[in-house]
C-alpha cells in the first residue's frame with residue numbers, strides 16, 4: 001500500500017495591488033493577502049507530517065507568478081517561506097519523504113525553459129522531483145515518457161499544456177500520450193495532471209487509462225471526478241467565486257487493483273471573502289444607492305485587524321441610467337476610501353458592474369434614433385463614398401464596397417434586434 005498527500009494550487013506569492021488596503025503584515029516585507037497563501041502551503045505540509053504519508057504530490061500552481069505576460073518571479077519572502085517550511089518538514093520526517101511537483105499554468109515562464117520549481121529541486125535534490133513545462137515539451141518532441149519510477153510505484157506526469165489550442169498540437173500530444181504514458185499493470189500507477197477542461201488541457205485518456213489514482217489540479221474547487229480521480233482544490237480562497245468553498249488537501253491510500261481510499265483534510269484558517277449582490281433599477285436614486293451600500297457595510301464597522309479582516313466585493317446587476325451610474329461610481333470610490341480606512345475591518349473593497357445594463361438618458365436615445373433616419377440607404381451611401389476616392393483598382397473598390405455593405409448590414413440588424421429585446425424586457 002502507498003499513502004499520498006495530494007495538494008495543489010497553493011498559489012504562493014499571490015499579491016493584489018488594486019482595491020486592497022495599504023497595510024503590511026510585516027512592514028515593508030509581506031502583505032496580509034500574500035501571507036494567506038503562504039499559510040495554506042504551510043498547513044498542507046503540517047497535515048502531510050501528521051498523516052505520515054509516503055509521498056507528497058503537488059499537482060501544479062505552487063507559485064502564483066509568473067503567469068501569462070506577467071514575467072515577475074515570486075517574492076523573496078515567499079521563496080524563503082517555501083524553502084524554510086519544506087526544510088522543517090523534511091527534518092521532522094528524517095528526509096524519508098519524497099515530494100513530486102508538476103508545473104501548472106502559474107509560476108512558470110511558459111515561453112521559456114525556466115520554472116520557479118527549479119530552486120526548490122536544487123535545495124532538496126534527494127527529496128524533490130520536479131516536472132516542468134519544458135520537460136513535457138522535450139518529451140513530446142523526442143517521443144519519450146515523462147515518468148518517475150520508484151520501486152513500488154510509477155508516477156505519470158502531465159504538467160500544464162493547452163494542447164487543444166491547435167489541432168496539430170492535439171494530435172502530437174495524443175500520440176505521445178498513447179506511446180509513452182500508459183499505466184504499468186504490475187505496479188501502482190499514479191497520474192499527476194494540471195488541467196480541467198477535457199480535450200483542451202486535460203486529455204480524456206488520462207481519465208480512461210487504468211491508473212490507480214489520478215491527482216488533478218487547476219480546478220480550485222475540491223471534487224471527485226471519478227472513483228480514482230480527484231481535483232483536490234486550492235489551499236486558500238483565490239477568487240470571490242470560491243468564497244463559500246471549503247479548502248483542503250487529500251489523503252489517498254492506494255492498493256494495487258483496488259479503488260483508492262480518499263480522506264479529505266480541511267485547511268482550518270482561511271480568509272473570509274464576502275460578496276454582496278445588488279440588483280439596480282432605473283428608479284433607484286443616487287441617494288438611496290449610497291444609503292443601501294452604507295447599510296450593507298455597517299456589518300464590517302470595527303477596528304482593522306489584518307488577522308481576520310474580510311475581503312469584500314459588491315456585485316451589481318439590473319439596469320441603470322448612465323448619468324446616475326457616473327454619480328454612483330463616484331460614491332463607490334468614496335465608500336472604498338472609507339472602507340479601507342481605519343473604521344472598517346476590511347482588507348479589500350471592490351465592485352463589479354459588468355452585468356449592469358447602463359442605459360443612455362431618454363433624450364439621448366431619441367436623438368440616436370433620429371440619426372438613423374438621416375441616412376436613407378447606408379450601403380448606397382458608402383458606395384458613393386468609395387467611388388469618390390477614385391480608386392484605380394476596380395477589384396479592390398468592389399471588395400471595399402462588399403465588405404462595407406456586410407458591416408453595415410450587421411450593425412443595423414444588430415441595433416434593430418437590440419431595441420426589440422429591450423422593449424420586451426421593459427414591457
Ligand SMILES: [Mn+2]
Nearest residue numbers: 061104105218
Ligand atoms: Mn492553474
